[in-house]
Amino acid sequence: MTVDPGTMPSDAGSARAVVNGDLAPLTIAQLERMAGTIRCDIIEMICTAQAGHPGGSLSAADIVTALYFRVMRIDPRNPSWPDRDRFILSKGHACPVWYSALAERGYFDKRHLATLRRLDSILQGHPDMRKTPGIDMTAGSLGHGLSVGLGMALGGRLQGRDYHVWVVLGDGEVQEGSVWEAAMAAPRWNLGNLTAIVDCNRLQNDGYVQDIMPAGSLADKWRAFGWTAREIDGNDMAEVVRALEEARAGSTAPVRAGTMAPVCIIAHTVKGKGVSYMEDVAAWHGRAPCLEEAELALDEIRRACAG
Amino acid sequence: MTVDPGTMPSDAGSARAVVNGDLAPLTIAQLERMAGTIRCDIIEMICTAQAGHPGGSLSAADIVTALYFRVMRIDPRNPSWPDRDRFILSKGHACPVWYSALAERGYFDKRHLATLRRLDSILQGHPDMRKTPGIDMTAGSLGHGLSVGLGMALGGRLQGRDYHVWVVLGDGEVQEGSVWEAAMAAPRWNLGNLTAIVDCNRLQNDGYVQDIMPAGSLADKWRAFGWTAREIDGNDMAEVVRALEEARAGSTAPVRAGTMAPVCIIAHTVKGKGVSYMEDVAAWHGRAPCLEEAELALDEIRRACAG
Amino acid sequence: MLASVTHYIRSDVLKLLEDGSLLTHGAGQATRYAYAEAIVDVGRRDPRVVVLDVDVAKSLGTTAFAEAFPERAFNFGIAEQNMVAAAAGLATTGLIPFASGYAVFLTMRALDQVRNSIHYPRLNVKIASSHGGITPGPDGPTHQGQEDLSLMRAIANATVVAAADPLTTRLATSAAAAWEGPVYLSFTRDPVPYLYTDDYPFEIGKAVVVRDGLDATIVAVRDMVCQALVAAELLRTRGLSVRVVDCHTLKPLDAQTILSAAEETGAVVTAESNTIIGGLGSAVAEILVENYPVPMQRIGLRDTYAESGPYPDLLVKYGMSTAHIAAAVENVVERKRARA
């Protein structure tokens, strides 16, 4: 994959921080195309498996793409490199987006994608760090990831490693009290090397978050818990990249004397993003498309990328 | 016990709401004296048992006294009266203050106080609703009480009962994520009939809250979660009574169209309040005074009440 | 050839048992759905019943209750601890909450609340728990409630029920509502066959002999009862007469039925898709050694995590298939004969 230097990121600080193994960071346009590829993978995987969670995989596709193809310091040839950035998909049910990103990034052969949820597959129904190269943490029970990330961030600092820890949570998931335990603790230890990204796709399993358990302003909550919170359009690649790169750069910048607030990115997204009949439809939280539906979806995604 | 009508509460609404069994609501001065009596009971109980938690019992004495001797609608002769207000001591380790209030209020004979934590006693080391008359809910594991109170508030409304539910939490306890689950849910159901009182005595088991897990502004957090929050001096009886009575009156007043925010009272208190050598000293969280120490404490409390 | 005498087994099931196709061709339903249907009826009869959910109402089907009785349904979002403790609060007001969700999260995320706020004070809360055992195959271990029977059995004041088919799940739901005190109900994510006739005498705490036999007994629970019936039929063709006990209530355990089976058949196999540690197998082992020690073997998830895959394939790969049950029975019969 070659990159047009004219469209390279200009921020020198972030470019210096990013060591992307074999790959130079992608441009926004390239990232958008990659996100399309990943969306296609998601549809194909879930259709083949006839099970899985398309909605929350698609909504997070831009965030995960930006992380794996530009922002994170990783080396797919060395998945256990101690200085690598860590990624945790706390909303583990959305793992198809993660599996696709890892495969596209070269952690394992893309042919594995067709084995999702099959017996003996390396791709489990929920992320399993012991089975899949590149998976930094097992997930599936909602509400663990931010705490795990906090532990990774503490461990990094204690061992003098300057990696960054990225945790993606769901907007339903933040109803779990354990998330707020972690939210309270991260500022206490000034964990600027930890970034939470809430995929606010407005839907959870049973319906709209607003109907099930309205949260009011999530940003207000994170700020009240001591975080720097910012809201972005989580399906706008340029906005996503900017927010992530600033979060990473900020990890070395003290917010006020002696303290460093972790950053929470409230990413407003559309559940099922990219597939019109799935967008903002609760039913597609955990339902697999049939073959015809998948064809339709792939068509749409490809056309959007080409256009 | 007779009450001077000249010092009766003037708020007619709250007076109407309060049906206190055999007892007319006490005046502020009477409440202060009763709080002194309860503080003496606490010291005696814990000294006799040679185990228990004096610090958090003493800090909450004014709040519990105001509730049981003025604000709550209760009838000690009928502890299971379906329309009674409910009280939950979510920070259950402070139960000596509750046991004393119940005994002084006539739920059971004061002689039981000397049996605290003894084999076969009705007074367990932590509150047990199956053993102690007047105990509305078992407690001891921190972080359950607000959820339990939420259930009681929902149950009351569903059955058309207008009782009020009072939950006292510790400022260490609110580190439990489960508290924030309940905090998120109560406004969703407009539970104006639920009031949380956080006994902010600045200390938890291992030291100052500020050192262990600083919370920043608790009021900001509760507001961000959709509550009406107010801060008071939780050891100033007049302030305590005013805040509690307003919370009770407010339970019928919609905050904005169609919604009714539950109230959180952030009560700033002193741990060990009333016993100089215990005040603001972490070690007295869970330590029993010896006989001489108890004598000193009783002396101090009695003198403060007389003075 | 031995004859088989069964009790309360539907005639269509008997035919499918004979031609060996019950597990592949039997009509069935996930017991989570049977619960969701039953609770609407129960709620209609008893206005004290309320249903609580944790953002998996659609997965269980309890949305039907919410539609029928909107004011008696509460969805707590993804907050199992809050739901369980609030259920305790609701119960203190005289209501009968059915707190619904997934086994893993109800019995682990909220276990402290389950124990300290429901079972210790003996509050009248029913925990309605889907995704028990390894029945949620493709979701993988994080969603496979392989410990729920073990964990709940360890909790004092618990009543633990895991019915084997849709009919008995309905009966269990209704019996739970009538029972004073906490009840834990464990359901399957995947379908299990309709096994029983309407005269099945469901009673909490009473195991039911659903097939007679004298050479050995299989004591089975939840989704493994149908497997046990198939295994017993298989063994009949190999000349063994095998009793099958549907032990739908793990706690209180029906010691009498199990001890009679031990005395009369002299060899016992337990079958559960729960871990073999702490669940049905342990329950039976405990009363055998204390009363009438006979050779026994446990079939269950052998102290490991399974993986993603179709539920029937997992049963085979992880040692819980009908062939494994049958082999275990032959083993205990052999051990019994060696002792004689």
Place this chain on the structure above:
Amino acid sequence: MLASVTHYIRSDVLKLLEDGSLLTHGAGQATRYAYAEAIVDVGRRDPRVVVLDVDVAKSLGTTAFAEAFPERAFNFGIAEQNMVAAAAGLATTGLIPFASGYAVFLTMRALDQVRNSIHYPRLNVKIASSHGGITPGPDGPTHQGQEDLSLMRAIANATVVAAADPLTTRLATSAAAAWEGPVYLSFTRDPVPYLYTDDYPFEIGKAVVVRDGLDATIVAVRDMVCQALVAAELLRTRGLSVRVVDCHTLKPLDAQTILSAAEETGAVVTAESNTIIGGLGSAVAEILVENYPVPMQRIGLRDTYAESGPYPDLLVKYGMSTAHIAAAVENVVERKRARA
């Protein structure tokens, strides 16, 4: 009169056993404090060791570690779930976290994290858990960790250790740090006597015969080992030769030592201050029925909540005293003889 042959028992303990005053006059220490002391040494030897607390550092004494290694100690406040999941995260970075707290809250409030984020991914986290069994007497049932051994045993990939005295607690702490993978350590709130000599061969997974005997075996764990020794001595005066096994590791269980005991003595009693459901008693029952069924009886908390009261009084009131153990041994010996 029978002679008693013991192993690794201190000579002062032997004297106190003979005159019956071990439980009242023996010098002892709560094993939570033994852990807190040991972890400082372990931390000195291994810089990867970090200690996590949940606002009960003062109760365990892990404040000593925080003083010795302030940058390697993390107090999470009252947030067990966060601590346990963060421990998993720390372990992925190559550190060895000892997540410390109370049994009830670590194994119940945080069980989902314990299972899904530590044991399923087999992360190298040690859970250091005080207040096991009913040793926290006066605090009452909410603080009595009567289920911890049962719950942790049900979790796949768990290693479960509960040492009987301060010395073996130290050895267990050090062995846990060296063990690859999760280890659960259960400590007492109240003191237990110093029992053992320095040559005690502590190894995770290896039970130790600490007293020889041929009429019956008591398999005991944690705080009940000293009770078992006293009971065995009592039974000696009544003419019974009773073996005592210190089964400090519940998982992996030392099947060989226990089966040898069953074969050689023909009768077994288990003793734990855990619930009798799912813990040591079940573990031993499971392997007996599957391998060598002999009469057995379980001593433990009989599936109830205890109450507030001094720990020794609770043992008597709730059926776990030396007299109860002795009676159970006599019962199994009688059953053994009736079968012969």
